[in-house]
Amino acid sequence: MADLRYPIGEFKSPSTFSAEDRRRSIAIIGETPAKMRAAVHGLNESQLDSPYRPGGWSVRQLVHHVPDSHLNAYIRFKLALTEDTPTIKPYDEASWAKLEDSKKTPVETSLTLLESLHQRMTVLLKSLKPGDFERKLNHPERGPMTVDSVLALYAWHGPHHVAHITELRKREGWS
Numbered sequence: 260m261a262d263l264r265y266p267i268g269e270f271k272s273p274s275t276f277s278a279e280d281r282r283r284s285i286a287i288i289g290e291t292p293a294k295m296r297a298a299v300h301g302l303n304e305s306q307l308d309s310p311y312r313p314g315g316w317s318v319r320q321l322v323h324h325v326p327d328s329h330l331n332a333y334i335r336f337k338l339a340l341t342e343d344t345p346t347i348k349p350y351d352e353a354s355w356a357k358l359e360d361s362k363k364t365p366v367e368t369s370l371t372l373l374e375s376l377h378q379r380m381t382v383l384l385k386s387l388k389p390g391d392f393e394r395k396l397n398h399p400e401r402g403p404m405t406v407d408s409v410l411a412l413y414a415w416h417g418p419h420h421v422a423h424i425t426e427l428r429k430r431e432g433w434s
Contacts, residue, residue, distance in 0.1 A: 263311070263312035263315070263423075263426070264312065264315070265419070266419070266422035266423060266425075266426045267415070267418055267419055267422045270411075270412060270415045270416075270419070272408050272411055272412065273411055276392065276407040276410075276411070278389070280411075281384075281392060281407070281410065283414075284410045284411055284413075284414035285381060285384045285385060285410070285414075287414040287417070287418065288377055288380060288381060288384065288410075288413060288414055288417065289377060289381045291325075291373070291377060291417030291418065291421065292370065292373045292374040292377050293374075294417070294418070294421045295322065295325060295370060295373060295417070295420070295421050295424075296370050296374075298421045298424040298425050298428070299318060299322060299366055299370070299424060302318065302428075302433065306318065306431075306433060307319040307322075307366060309427070309431075311423040311424060311426075311427045312423070312427075315423075316356050317362075318366075318423075318424055318427065319361070319362065319366055320356045320361050320362065321420050321423055321424060322366045322369050322370065322424075323356070323360065323361040323364060323366070323369045324352060324355070324356055324361070324420065325369070325373060325416070325417060325420050326369050326372045326373045326376055327352070327355055327361075328352065328413075328416060329373065329376055329377070329380070329413060329416070329417070330376060331347075331350060332380070332409060332412075332413045332416075333376060333379065333380050333383075334347075335347050335396055335409055336380070336383060336384070336406060336409060336410075337383070338396060339394045339395060339396040339405075339406050339409070340387075340391060340394055340406065344395045344396060344397055344403070345396050345397065346396070346397040346399065347396050347397070347398055347399075348399075349398065349399055349400050384410065387406070391406060392405065392406045392407040392410070393405055393406070393407065394406050396409070
């Protein structure tokens, strides 16, 4: 693998979204918590505190980052669905990953949070009508985004970080 940062490739937002694309993305979001749990199953504390790549976050930080990020996504979906083109607040994910809760909290806490969050997010997303996916928000760093584009981003984001862990396990021989 040439670039350990992008084990499933860099995110590319599709230019069009079909009902099948949406169904598949929602299914991926629904499956992500179980895949994250499986990715870290059986890892010891030393392995959890190992970086997934040189200079990268530890496995533990990755596990905590995903619900941090997806909590923001969930709020962004709700803002886009209830307000007219809201401007959302970005956050400094690297700084969040350096906070003590991202370094010291047991991964089980974030695995449980991710399961609960994705259950709610999946219920919300499955309830949307086709026109709801076209609603917009303004991201100060990414520019205007539709609910479709946010959905595609987070359907990529979870598997992206799961792959960081599964690829590290392969490289290190941690079965």
